[in-house]
Amino acid sequence: MAERTHKTIESGAPDPMPYMHPVMRKNYGKWVFHSHPKPGVLYHRAESGDEIWTVKAGTQRQMDHYTIRKLADIADQYGDGYVRFTARSNIEFMVADQAKVEPLIKALQDNGFPVGGTANSVSMIAHTQGWLHCDIPGTDASGVVKALMDELYDEFVKCEMPNRVKLSTSCCEINCGGQADIAIIVQHTKPPKINHDLVANVCERPAVVARCPVAAIRPALVNGKPSLEVDERKCVCCGACYPPCPPMQINDPEHSKIAIWVGGKNSNARSRPTFHKLVAAGLPNNPPRWPEVAEVVKKILAVYKADGRPWERMSDWIDRIGWPAFFEKTGLPFTKYHIDNWRGARNSLNASTHIRF
Amino acid sequence: MAKQMHHTPNLDELESGPWPSFVTGLKRLAQENDMMVDLLGQLETSYKNRFGYWKGGTVGVIGYGAGVIPRFTELKDESGKPLFPEAAEFHTLRVQPPAGMHYTSDLLRQLCDAWLETGGSGLIAFHGQSGDIMFQGIKAENVQAAFDRLNQMGFDLGGAGPALRTSMSCVGAARCEMSCYDEARALRTVINNNLDDMHRPSLPYKFKFKFSGCPNDCVNSIQRSDMAIIGTWRDNIRVNEQIARDWMAAHSMEDLINMVVNHCPTKAIQLKKNDGAPAGEGVSRVAVSDEHCIEIDNHNCVRCMHCLNVMPGALLPGKDKGVTILVGGKGVLKIGATMGTVIVPFMKLESDEDFEKLNDLARNVLDFFAENALEHERTGEMIERIGLVNFLEGIGLEVDPNMVIHPRTNPYVRTDGWDEEAEKWFERKRAAA
Numbered sequence: 001m002a003e004r005t006h007k008t009i010e011s012g013a014p015d016p017m018p019y020m021h022p023v024m025r026k027n028y029g030k031w032v033f034h035s036h037p038k039p040g041v042l043y044h045r046a047e048s049g050d051e052i053w054t055v056k057a058g059t060q061r062q063m064d065h066y067t068i069r070k071l072a073d074i075a076d077q078y079g080d081g082y083v084r085f086t087a088r089s090n091i092e093f094m095v096a097d098q099a100k101v102e103p104l105i106k107a108l109q110d111n112g113f114p115v116g117g118t119a120n121s122v123s124m125i126a127h128t129q130g131w132l133h134c135d136i137p138g139t140d141a142s143g144v145v146k147a148l149m150d151e152l153y154d155e156f157v158k159c160e161m162p163n164r165v166k167l168s169t170s171c172c173e174i175n176c177g178g179q180a181d182i183a184i185i186v187q188h189t190k191p192p193k194i195n196h197d198l199v200a201n202v203c204e205r206p207a208v209v210a211r212c213p214v215a216a217i218r219p220a221l222v223n224g225k226p227s228l229e230v231d232e233r234k235c236v237c238c239g240a241c242y243p244p245c246p247p248m249q250i251n252d253p254e255h256s257k258i259a260i261w262v263g264g265k266n267s268n269a270r271s272r273p274t275f276h277k278l279v280a281a282g283l284p285n286n287p288p289r290w291p292e293v294a295e296v297v298k299k300i301l302a303v304y305k306a307d308g309r310p311w312e313r314m315s316d317w318i319d320r321i322g323w324p325a326f327f328e329k330t331g332l333p334f335t336k337y338h339i340d341n342w343r344g345a346r347n348s349l350n351a352s353t354h355i356r357f
Numbered sequence: 358m359a360k361q362m363h364h365t366p367n368l369d370e371l372e373s374g375p376w377p378s379f380v381t382g383l384k385r386l387a388q389e390n391d392m393m394v395d396l397l398g399q400l401e402t403s404y405k406n407r408f409g410y411w412k413g414g415t416v417g418v419i420g421y422g423a424g425v426i427p428r429f430t431e432l433k434d435e436s437g438k439p440l441f442p443e444a445a446e447f448h449t450l451r452v453q454p455p456a457g458m459h460y461t462s463d464l465l466r467q468l469c470d471a472w473l474e475t476g477g478s479g480l481i482a483f484h485g486q487s488g489d490i491m492f493q494g495i496k497a498e499n500v501q502a503a504f505d506r507l508n509q510m511g512f513d514l515g516g517a518g519p520a521l522r523t524s525m526s527c528v529g530a531a532r533c534e535m536s537c538y539d540e541a542r543a544l545r546t547v548i549n550n551n552l553d554d555m556h557r558p559s560l561p562y563k564f565k566f567k568f569s570g571c572p573n574d575c576v577n578s579i580q581r582s583d584m585a586i587i588g589t590w591r592d593n594i595r596v597n598e599q600i601a602r603d604w605m606a607a608h609s610m611e612d613l614i615n616m617v618v619n620h621c622p623t624k625a626i627q628l629k630k631n632d633g634a635p636a637g638e639g640v641s642r643v644a645v646s647d648e649h650c651i652e653i654d655n656h657n658c659v660r661c662m663h664c665l666n667v668m669p670g671a672l673l674p675g676k677d678k679g680v681t682i683l684v685g686g687k688g689v690l691k692i693g694a695t696m697g698t699v700i701v702p703f704m705k706l707e708s709d710e711d712f713e714k715l716n717d718l719a720r721n722v723l724d725f726f727a728e729n730a731l732e733h734e735r736t737g738e739m740i741e742r743i744g745l746v747n748f749l750e751g752i753g754l755e756v757d758p759n760m761v762i763h764p765r766t767n768p769y770v771r772t773d774g775w776d777e778e779a780e781k782w783f784e785r786k787r788a789a790a
Contacts (some may be wrong), residue, residue, distance in 0.1 A: 006505040008420050008613065010556060011513045012549035016455035016541050019464055020531055029530035029539065033600060033670030044532050045670075052532065062493065064382035065469040065479040083465070084485045085458040087576050088523065094532070096500065112377055116657035128486060131403035132396075133428060133449060133493055135411045142379045143371055150374030174687050176486050179580045211733065213691045240690050246412065253407035266580050268572035269663045270620050273579050275694050287404045288370040310616050311667060342693055 021082035021094040023052045039159045040115035041101060053101050054092050055079075057113040058124050058149065058156060060144050061089035062132065070111055078104040088124040088166070090117045116157035119164060122301065124154070125149060125184075126168040128176040136243050137171035138186035138256040139285045144169045145291040148184075151298060162308030162317065165301065172250075173238050179264030181314035182297055183276045186285070187259035191235040194246035195220040203228070203245035211240045258283040260296050262326075263315035274315045280332050296332070303329045322356045360443065367404035367705040368397060386479045392494055393478055395441035399432055402440075416448050416497045418504045419614040421556045424451050424514025426502055446496045447478075451489035452507055453517035453548075454525050456541035457531055458484065471510060475503035487565065488525035488576075513552075519559035519733075521723070522565045524548045529570035529588075535665060536570035537678040538706040544568045546712045547586075547719045554723060561574040561730035564723060569621025571674065572662045578686070578697070584722055585683040585697045586706075586715070592675035593655045594665070596643035601671035605645035613645065617664050625657040626664060643671065679705045680715075684722065684748075685737030695737035700749065704760035718752075725751045755785060 017025055027046035034044045044052040060067070071091060075083050078100060086092060091113075092197040093104055105115050115122045125148060128134065130141030148167070149156065155165070168177035169184040177183060199205070205228055209217050216234035220227055228248065232243075239250035250256070259281070264276030279300070283292045307329060308317040318326050327334045340348045362384075371380045383400075387393040403409055416427035426449040432440040439445035454460075473479055478494025485491045490512075495503055504514060515523035524547070527533070529540035547566050554560060567578030570588040578585030607612065618626045629642070629651045636642035644650040653664070653672075665672045676750070680702065683697030701718070722736070727757050729751065730739040740748045749756060 004419070004501065004505065006509060008418070008505075008508055009513070010552050011508070011511060012552050012555075013453045013513075013545050015453040015545065016457045016531070018453050019459040020457075020458075024531045029536060031530075031532060031534040031536070032597075032673065033534060035669065044534070054532070057378065059483070060377040062377040062379045062382070062480060062482045064386045065473060065481065066385050067377070067382050068465050068469050068481060068483075072465040075462040075465075082460045083460050083462070084528065085454075086474040087462075087484075087488075087527075089483060091483075114375065114377075123398050126486065132399055133407050133411065133426075133447070134409060135413045135428065137409040139407070140400075143368075143404070146371050146374070146376055146378060146380070149376035153375045174690055175694070178577060178688070179694070180487065207732070211691065238689075250686050251408060256407075264580075266574050266577040268574060268579075268659075268661045269666055270622050270661055273574070273696060275696070277582070285407055287407065288367040300524060310612075311620055345536070346691075 003123055011123075019082070021052065021080060021096070024094065026050065036119045036159075039121060039157055040118055041117055046273055051096070051098070053095050053098055055095070055101060055104050055107045055108065055115060056086070056090050056092050056117050057115050058117055059089055059091050059113065060142065060146065061124075061127065067249035071221065072112075072342075073103070074107050074111065078107045086117075088117070088126050090124050114153060114157050116159075119159050119292070120161045121156055121159045122152050122161060122165040122167065126166070126177050126180065128171050130168065130171040134171060135246075136251075138173045138188065138239075138251050139178075139258065140287060141169055141171050144184065144290055144293070147268040148297060151294045152301070154302065161301075161305055162310055162312045165304075165314065167297070173240075179266060179276050181262065181264060181276075182300060183261040183264060184297065185259050185261060186256055187240050187281050188237040188250050188252070188256050188284075190252055190255040191230050191232045191237055192239070192241060192250045193252075194228065194230065195249070196225055199227040199245065200225055202247055208241050208245040208248070213238060213240060213242055217241055220240040245348045253285070255331050256285055257281060258285055258290070258293050260293070262300060262301070263318050265313050265315045267313075270313075270316055271319065278321055278338060279326070279330075281337060299332075300330055324356065359389070360394040361399035362387060362394055363401060363645045365397055365401040370400050383480070384570055390478060391443040392447070392496075393444075393480070395444035396447060396478070396494065399430060399444055400596040402432060411447070416500055418501050418514065421514055423517040423520050423556060423660065424504075425449070426451060426517060427497070444494075447494050448497060450492040450495065450500065450503060450507070451487075451523065452483065452492060452512050452516060453515045454484060454488065454490050456524075456526050456544045457528055458488075459531070467510060468507075471506045472503065473548075475499055475506050477503055487515065487523045489523045500542050508707045514556065516555040516558075516563070518558040519560045519562045520556075520564070521548070521551055521554040521560070522563050523555075524566045525576040526568035527570050527575040529568075533570060534670065535573060535588075535662065537590055537674055540568045540570045540588070540681055542712065543586055543680075543706060543715060543747040546716050550716050551720065551723060560723070560727050562733050562735055564726060564736065566719065572660050572681075573666065579683055580686050580694070580696060581688075582686050582697065583684065583726075584719065585686060586680050587683065588674075588678065589660045589681050589703065590675035590678045591703060592677040593639065594641040594653050594658065595670050595673040595675060596641050597673070598644050601643045601645050601651075601668065604668050604671050610649075613649075613651070616619065617667050618651070620663050620667075621658050622661050622663070623657050625654040625659075626650045627654075641672075678707075679703050682718070685735075687737045689700060691733075692738050692741060695735075695741065697737075698740075698745070699757075700752075700754055702757055721752045755781070
């Protein structure tokens with residue numbers, strides 16, 4: 001190998017100014033108005049009177065360089081050469097000339113990029129790495145998202161929901177996809193299967209014991225070898241032991257199921273931010289298109305769309321109608337698993353006679 | 358080159374449908390890259406067996422202890438030979454994007470070129486959940502060259518492991534009237550002054566900062582970061598009567614009541630007759646028509662953003678802007694998800710000194726975390742274990758009623774220092790007066 005001549009520059013996060021649209025740079029911190037002319041398009045006006053239009057499009061997030069170059073070419077030919085990505089992997093093209101908006105939309109659509117994801121639409125699903133690149137995944141990420149966004153395509157390109165809808169998927173219970181109006185998360189249903197031949201060599205046993213949220217793991221001698229054992233009556237099948245100790249295999253093609261959670265919201269608008277709540281579990285991990293998951297997600301979205309009032313996020317809507325009505329309207333079963341028994345659980349019980357009939 | 362493609366019936370199913378297909382992209386890359394041929398083989402195996410086949414390891418660049426995510430295949434035959442040898446190593450480089458994720462078309466092409474010309478697969482994710490550009494698929498032998506090339510372009514690796522992590526800020530001041538501070542500057546101040554903790558992981562566990570320009574919190578700082586810096590303001594909501602009238606003309610009284618007034622969480626908005634009466638102290642008043650105006654009681658407004666979101670431009674954040682800082686947000690492991698909670702109700706973030714103060718606070722919190730958290734314990738869990746008051750005393754912040762939803766509901770506390778503590782409160786009140 002040739003001798004390395006470059007000396008690392010610990011430069012950190014780059015300055016965005018050289019890559020920012022000149023109108024945005026000029027009016028930095030001086031915006032006074034925005035509107036939403038149509039799905040996928042935002043209009044912003046600055047104090048100076050300067051205007052900028054943004055066209056938002058969905059991407060597959062994991063992009064081959066041909067796709068990225070295609071987006072760059074579209075930015076040059078139909079836009080002003082400036083783009084940015086959102087936290088949900090949508091791409092935004094900014095143009096200073098309104099006349100560029102429609103040709104830009106057409107170019108994106110002609111090349112297979114859906115234009116939408118603004119305001120009260122269902123935005124792109126925040127997702128993780130899954131089978132493509134994660135070392136502990138219970139399912140895939142990009143595939144689940146592709147399959148679901150195919151189903152939710154119309155809701156991305158239209159804006160017909162009561163308020164914005166943010167979805168996430170996570171391929172294990174660590175939930176890297178994050179809180180969302182609807183979150184799709186792997187839920188293991190069996191304790192880890194332990195390969196006792198490997199534990200002593202691979203795992204730092206006290207660290208693994210310490211990871212367990214319910215203290216179900218203890219050191220043990222198994223077949224004369226130092227290993228770990230799990231009290232399966234206490235185990236909550238969370239998989240926390242698996243990353244630090246891969247011989248404690250938690251993933252199972254049959255028993256790693258998928259759960260659906262609703263009502264997470266990070267915005268402070270109206271109510272305080274909320275965590276999503278479990279509404280459905282036991283759905284099969286069924287590649288390549290996870291139809292059972294799509295069915296439940298679509299059912300919840302349809303009820304919310306029909307019943308939610310303007311500007312109510314999923315959590316606002318459920319707050320108004322109450323959880324019994326949520327289960328009634330969606331047809332989802334309410335089970336003993338919905339009642340929390342983790343720390344702080346009593347705070348989620350109904351300590352009142354507030355009951356809707 | 359041009360290795361025979363594997364049979365991928367499951368993945369092929371993901372090429373149909375209207376949403377852009379990552380599988381089609383992987384196949385395009387496989388036309389000229391054997392690593393991607395075998396990557397497709399491994400991924401198809403996962404789809405068929407419903408099982409993941411990557412394990413971690415140790416791969417890095419000189420001088421750094423983090424930023425590369427190593428992946429080695431676990432799909433091997435009985436003699437230990439990889440079933441998909443070209444993708445037996447499929448490492449990722451996490452690279453910090455420009456704050457706010459702005460790119461020129463040329464920069465996107467240059468990133469693609471740099472990746473391809475140094476042995477990368479051609480696959481890039483914009484972006485990972487922490488906000489990194491993820492350059493996915495490279496062999497260990499090429500990692501240093503790929504990093505050097507990106508580093509020469511002005512890019513640096515991101516965080517991984519028990520370290521300061523790559524950060525995110527919203528579009529903010531670049532294109533949003535809700536922005537209450539310079540998010541990109543704040544991000545670069547805090548992150549770039551603490552890079553040692555990113556590149557050489559030695560914290561108890563990960564630590565994330567996130568920067569949102571207003572309480573809409575578009576980068577989800579309150580749930581996804583150990584220290585959330587969220588823009589807000591102290592003075593009255595600004596109003597623009599013309600835009601308010603335009604809004605009303607395009608809507609109706611029903612909309613005003615149902616979509617604006619009724620959704621105010623603290624009932625701070627009232628519909629009033631437009632009788633020309635002046636707005637009282639702390640009140641924002643704006644006519645929406647010749648007959649009606651709305652009045653907002655700013656002292657009772659919690660800056661939730663709802664009415665500003667519904668009537669953009671008609672209602673705007675005040676001029677006395679700054680940030681609220683919350684600490685302790687995190688995901689599930691180990692104690693369950695925790696939300697960030699207030700440790701600084703308001704601080705200005707405008708002058709050089711203000712930014713320095715933010716940086717000092719960030720460093721102070723990082724140091725306290727480094728010294729006091731247990732191994733694999735996040736900041737939120739540490740605060741749960743030691744109590745907020747111990748944390749505040751540790752970093753030298755005073756208690757404030759904005760830090761709680763309500764005072765304690767149990768008597769299990771020693772209060773023999775009551776008089777001294779009460780005097781501190783009065784002392785602070787006098788100092789502030």
